[in-house]
Amino acid sequence: MTLPIIPPWDKLLGAVLLLAAVVAAIYAYGQQQFGLGEKAERSAWLGRENTALTRANTRIKELEDLARAKEHQHAQDMAAASAQYQKDLKHEKAAKDRAVADLRSGALRLRIPVACPEGAGGSGAAAPGPSAGRRDGETRAELSVPAAEFLVGLASEADEVVRQLAACQRVIEKDRQYQGEPQ
Secondary structure (H helix, E strand, O other), X not given: OOOOOXXXXXXXXXXXHHHXXXXXXXXXXXXXXXXXXXXXXXXXXXXXXXXXXXXXXXXXXXXXXXXXXXXXXXXXXXXXXXXXXXXXHHHHHHHHHXXXXXXXXXXXXXXEEEOOOOOOXXXXXXXXXXXXXXXXXXXXXXXXXXXXXXXXXXXXXXHHHHHHHHHHHHHHHHHHHHHOOOO
């Protein structure tokens, strides 16, 4: 039996096919390794991102808790300022009511200094020195109860305005503390 003779172009074709098969195998192996490397890199990247995200979420939670605590403290400060203002208003109203009651009962009298009366005979000269019965030599007139009540009410309103402004100042100070501004 004789061995068949392989033509040269078949040898060349076989060598090219063998080379193509080797290149294809190397390419497939490279793609597989690249895919595994890509998966490993993606896994490492996801791990880093998840760690950073976990830290960020923890920090966000801490800051939210801090903000809630500050808001709660601010609300308490505002409630305390409001309560103090209401207490001051009640105190002022009670003081006004006591003063009006004392005016009406005669326990309290309001007096104002007045000009000295003219001397006898209309000369316009005031009586020399303090007269008998006067302690300090000033002439004083007592206000009527309605006039005294009006003045006490007016003074009470002025005190209420002062208390309101003081309460506003407390609110502004607490607000600035809450916002972190220097006072």
